[in-house]
Amino acid sequence: xxxxxxxxxxxxxxxxxxxxxxxxxxxxxxxxxxxxxxxxxxxxxxxxxxxxxxxxxxxxxxxxxxxxxxxxxxxxxxxxxxxxxxxxxxxxxxxxxxxxxxxxxxxxxxxxxxxxxxxxxxxxxxxxxxxxxxxxxxxxxxxxxxxxxxxxxxxxxxxxxxxxxxxxxxxxxxxxxxxxxxxxxxxxxxxxxxxxxxxxxxxxxxxxxxxxxxxxxxxxxxxxxxxxxxxxxxxxxxxxxxxxxxxxxxxxxxxxxxxxxxxxxxxxxxxxxxxxxxxxxxxxxxxxxxxxxxxxxxxxxxxxxxxxxxxxxxxxxxxxxxxxxxxxxxxxxxxxxxxxxxxxxxxx
Amino acid sequence: xxxxxxxxxxxxxxxxxxxxxxxxxxxxxxxxxxxxxxxxxxxxxxxxxxxxxxxxxxxxxxxxxxxxxxxxxxxxxxxxxxxxxxxxxxxxxxxxxxxxxxxxxxxxxxxxxxxxxxxxxxxxxxxxxxxxxxxxxxxxxxxxxxxxxxxxxxxxxxxxxxxxxxxxxxxxxxxxxxxxxxxxxxxxxxxxxxxxxxxxxxxxxxxxxxxxxxxxxxxxxxxxxxxxxxxxxxxxxxxxxxxxxxxxxxxxxxxxxxxxxxxxxxxxxxxxxxxxxxxxxxxxxxxxxxxxxxxxxxxxxxxxxxxxxxxxxxxxxxxxxxxxxxxxxxxxxxxxxxxxxxxxxxxx
Numbered sequence: 001x002x003x004x005x006x007x008x009x010x011x012x013x014x015x016x017x018x019x020x021x022x023x024x025x026x027x028x029x030x031x032x033x034x035x036x037x038x039x040x041x042x043x044x045x046x047x048x049x050x051x052x053x054x055x056x057x058x059x060x061x062x063x064x065x066x067x068x069x070x071x072x073x074x075x076x077x078x079x080x081x082x083x084x085x086x087x088x089x090x091x092x093x094x095x096x097x098x099x100x101x102x103x104x105x106x107x108x109x110x111x112x113x114x115x116x117x118x119x120x121x122x123x124x125x126x127x128x129x130x131x132x133x134x135x136x137x138x139x140x141x142x143x144x145x146x147x148x149x150x151x152x153x154x155x156x157x158x159x160x161x162x163x164x165x166x167x168x169x170x171x172x173x174x175x176x177x178x179x180x181x182x183x184x185x186x187x188x189x190x191x192x193x194x195x196x197x198x199x200x201x202x203x204x205x206x207x208x209x210x211x212x213x214x215x216x217x218x219x220x221x222x223x224x225x226x227x228x229x230x231x232x233x234x235x236x237x238x239x240x241x242x243x244x245x246x247x248x249x250x251x252x253x254x255x256x257x258x259x260x261x262x263x264x265x266x267x268x269x270x271x272x273x274x275x276x277x278x279x280x281x282x283x284x285x286x287x288x289x290x291x292x293x294x295x296x297x298x299x300x301x302x303x304x305x306x307x308x309x310x311x312x313x314x315x316x317x318x319x320x321x322x323x324x325x326x327x328x329x330x331x332x333x334x335x336x337x338x339x340x341x342x343x344x345x346x347x348x
Numbered sequence: 349x350x351x352x353x354x355x356x357x358x359x360x361x362x363x364x365x366x367x368x369x370x371x372x373x374x375x376x377x378x379x380x381x382x383x384x385x386x387x388x389x390x391x392x393x394x395x396x397x398x399x400x401x402x403x404x405x406x407x408x409x410x411x412x413x414x415x416x417x418x419x420x421x422x423x424x425x426x427x428x429x430x431x432x433x434x435x436x437x438x439x440x441x442x443x444x445x446x447x448x449x450x451x452x453x454x455x456x457x458x459x460x461x462x463x464x465x466x467x468x469x470x471x472x473x474x475x476x477x478x479x480x481x482x483x484x485x486x487x488x489x490x491x492x493x494x495x496x497x498x499x500x501x502x503x504x505x506x507x508x509x510x511x512x513x514x515x516x517x518x519x520x521x522x523x524x525x526x527x528x529x530x531x532x533x534x535x536x537x538x539x540x541x542x543x544x545x546x547x548x549x550x551x552x553x554x555x556x557x558x559x560x561x562x563x564x565x566x567x568x569x570x571x572x573x574x575x576x577x578x579x580x581x582x583x584x585x586x587x588x589x590x591x592x593x594x595x596x597x598x599x600x601x602x603x604x605x606x607x608x609x610x611x612x613x614x615x616x617x618x619x620x621x622x623x624x625x626x627x628x629x630x631x632x633x634x635x636x637x638x639x640x641x642x643x644x645x646x647x648x649x650x651x652x653x654x655x656x657x658x659x660x661x662x663x664x665x666x667x668x669x670x671x672x673x674x675x676x677x678x679x680x681x682x683x684x685x686x687x688x689x690x691x692x693x694x695x696x
Binding site: 215 | 644
């Protein structure tokens with residue numbers, strides 16, 4: 001019989017209301033830390049860092065040496081999946097990711113599931129290393145991008161403010177675009193199953209570009225593929241909780257929570273607390289949603305916003321996090337201050 | 349006694365449910381039209397186009413010669429207000445607007461209300477020309493950016509994906525930032541009052557960067573200044589309806605609708621129709637929310653999405669529009685097709 005873990009993150013994900021919420025931060029390992037920049041400089045490039053188990057495990061550990069986080073998240077990137085599918089991904093300094101854009105069904109012939117698991121083996125090795133070395137009370141989170149968000153990069157060839165290329169393809173040729181989404185969905189299930197086999201205790205699905213999609217598009221490209229991934233993982237690994245993060249979904253988050261089967265939902269910075277309490281937290285644990293820019297500003301803004309969130313979500317299952325990733329200009333001392341505020345909090 | 353207008357847009361804004369909604373499109377005058385590009389080339393630059401009454405009136409008229417829109421919107425730009433305040437705005441080809449960034453309270457000394465009305469006199473002349481020349485059944489819409497959105501450009505010096513500069517200033521020094529917001533709010537009231545005096549029959553407030561603001565920030569920088577503008581216009585011009593468009597506000601749109609006093613609310617592309625019907629359209633007219641990318645794609649996606657919106661909002665007061673501005677690569681024939689779908693629609 002599996003032992004039920006008493007790690008704080010896992011308890012919150014089981015729906016427990018704790019004396020204080022667990023805390024971890026999106027991009028807690030990253031450029032705002034000088035030790036990250038030092039390790040990053042040892043790799044040949046960003047992808048090499050992701051594919052080097054020793055270095056990737058090291059940067060995952062770094063924030064935990066400074067801050068009393070309740071979880072570590074695997075250091076990797078959502079674009080490893082297209083890379084493993086054979087698309088070819090490059091990270092150019094100061095430019096972000098660049099991919100050879102796939103803009104129609106014919107372009108899919110260049111992609112294949114055959115090498116996904118072999119290609120991603122170093123990531124699983126990183127997970128195994130982390131599983132063996134993390135402190136006992138720290139939960140290990142694996143992750144992937146959600147198919148829609150990953151597809152926006154695969155089709156656009158890079159990040160874009162409105163994901164125009166993917167959206168226009170999806171409107172013009174929904175059947176062809178669905179083949180791309182299906183392929184990414186299948187690869188993502190394989191990828192996450194192996195992360196769990198290697199030791200990941202929780203999965204987060206990042207749908208960073210879920211905003212501004214009309215109902216039908218949101219149903220087809222965000223909800224349906226997420227539901228498929230959740231079903232696939234539930235079948236192979238029924239005990240592993242899944243946090244879905246449909247950034248910018250707004251009121252559509254209610255449909256997402258009800259229809260995807262995720263264990264918990266991540267809330268972005270703009271999600272009203274009272275609304276989320278009444279429409280989401282009454283059904284499932286919520287995660288979020290401090291503005292990462294309060295970590296840049298520090299001071300009373302940081303304290304005020306952190307306490308507003310702690311108070312607002314304190315009577316239900318809650319995981320303290322940001323509403324978006326840490327930005328590089330964040331002073332590490334502000335992260336320390338935040339972790340102090342949250343870990344010394346007592347729900348009344 | 350003022351005569352109540354039977355223009356379709358004004359009837360919808362009075363809460364009437366019509367046989368079919370009025371239609372106009374954000375950026376209906378613009379780069380997707382070859383005749384716009386031709387007129388644009390006659391001006392010395394984009395600002396010169398905005399400040400030349402003959403040219404600005406001409407580009408406002410252009411879409412009405414092709415399409416049976418129920419309204420015309422003044423051709424201008426939300427950054428004319430900082431320009432009139434003395435900040436200095438330049439539009440560089442392919443780069444968008446560039447302003448000398450104001451990043452703290454000391455920077456406000458460069459700004460003044462003294463010349464706002466004189467500086468913007470050419471805009472009022474454009475409005476007067478349009479008022480005299482538009483077809484009788486076409487309503488004339490004046491507009492301004494909302495103070496938060498305008499301030500994000502004034503502080504950042506240009507557009508940015510997360511409006512970081514303005515947001516960090518607002519967190520660090522809310523009192524200083526409030527002075528900037530107050531100044532823009534006051535200038536905007538003057539600007540809009542004169543637009544109405546010159547003949548604008550409806551006002552739209554564009555809050556294009558209202559997304560991802562935490563509750564308290566949304567209340568301070570989006571709701572409060574919008575409420576002040578609405579109160580100022582209601583006092584001087586009680587019969588002029590005001591459409592507020594807080595793009596990306598998500599569930600916070602309910603608070604916006606309840607607390608700003610706007611007559612109608614514009615919905616962005618990502619606003620779920622059923623949710624908006626139950627939480628917004630039951631209280632006030634709604635405007636929107638077709639994805640402008642369906643106008644790029646055309647075909648069945650355009651027809652399907654247009655009909656979904658017509659059906660979804662058909663039982664309440666509704667103004668058909670996009671959920672964001674037309675994009676330059678839009679084929680004009682797709683706009684014609686859309687106008688045909690909407691104007692031949694009959695609510696059942």
